[in-house]
Amino acid sequence: MKGVDIKELLNNRYIRPYGDTFNDGIVQLSFTIPAKDKYIAIEAAKVLLSKMGFKEIKIATVEEPLEYFYFFVVYAATSYEVDIDNIKPIIPEYDKMSKDEVENFVNNYIKRKLIIIGATIGTDSHTVGLDSILNIKGFKGEKGLEAYKVFKVYNLGPQVIPAVLVQKVKELNADVILVSQTITQKNMHIRNLTELVDILEAEGIRDKVIVICGGSRIDHRLAKELGYDAGFGPGTTPSDVASFIVQFYYKKFIKHNKK
Secondary structure, eight states: OTTOOHHHHHTOSEEOOOSSSTTOOEEEEEEEEEOSSHHHHHHHHHHHHHHTTOEEEEEEEEEEEETTEEEEEEEEEOOOOEEGGGOOOOOOOOOOOOHHHHHHHIIIIIOSOEEEEEEEBTTOOOOHHHHHHHSTTOBTTBOOGGGOTTEEEEEOOSOBOHHHHHHHHHHHTOSEEEEEOOOOGGGHHHHHHHHHHHHHHHTTOGGGSEEEEEOTTOOHHHHHHTTOSEEEOTTOOHHHHHHHHHHHHIIIIIIHHHO
């Protein structure tokens, strides 16, 4: 947006999506429509988007990955706008710290290594998100939690049954549990995440550990509703999780006990 005063634009209270020009309302959508014929599917897509309130509908591509199923990528404009002043995101509370700052914080205030166990639970075999946080190579130029000198990390990998994970937590006397859920069909992630908390509570150790979940359809609001201490979604970096862990641990187990 060369030549545009970004600060002035961001002071607008009412906003719409940005496509080619500010507040033009242009969005990109993708979806699949089952139909007997490609041209029927195209017209059905246009009618559907019109009923959803979209205008200036432009079909960028339509493919048939499976017979009678047509996949669309579409550009369209919405007239709806958002009052940005009324947006109150529910997110984990922490001050972002660098790797060095996290390590210094632990050395100064917690004074021992924290034991962290990570896994994808249930039948979920997707570990990309979990590995991006835990593995030493990390994500977005940041080192993963395995690279932190103040953490002892156990990455149990995919398809770990919640009961097995809890048993491992007890064996290692873990401080933190990180679970990732990518498979969300029929709310499978809700069932898996709920089962884990239920077992922790039944074993009497829920209040003794920090429990964090993450994934493509996870946010902090959902995590809190399910009994977790925090939820992190797409774009989360290792330092986000590390910063939350050490600050929340200090608040819950050290500062609280000093009172």
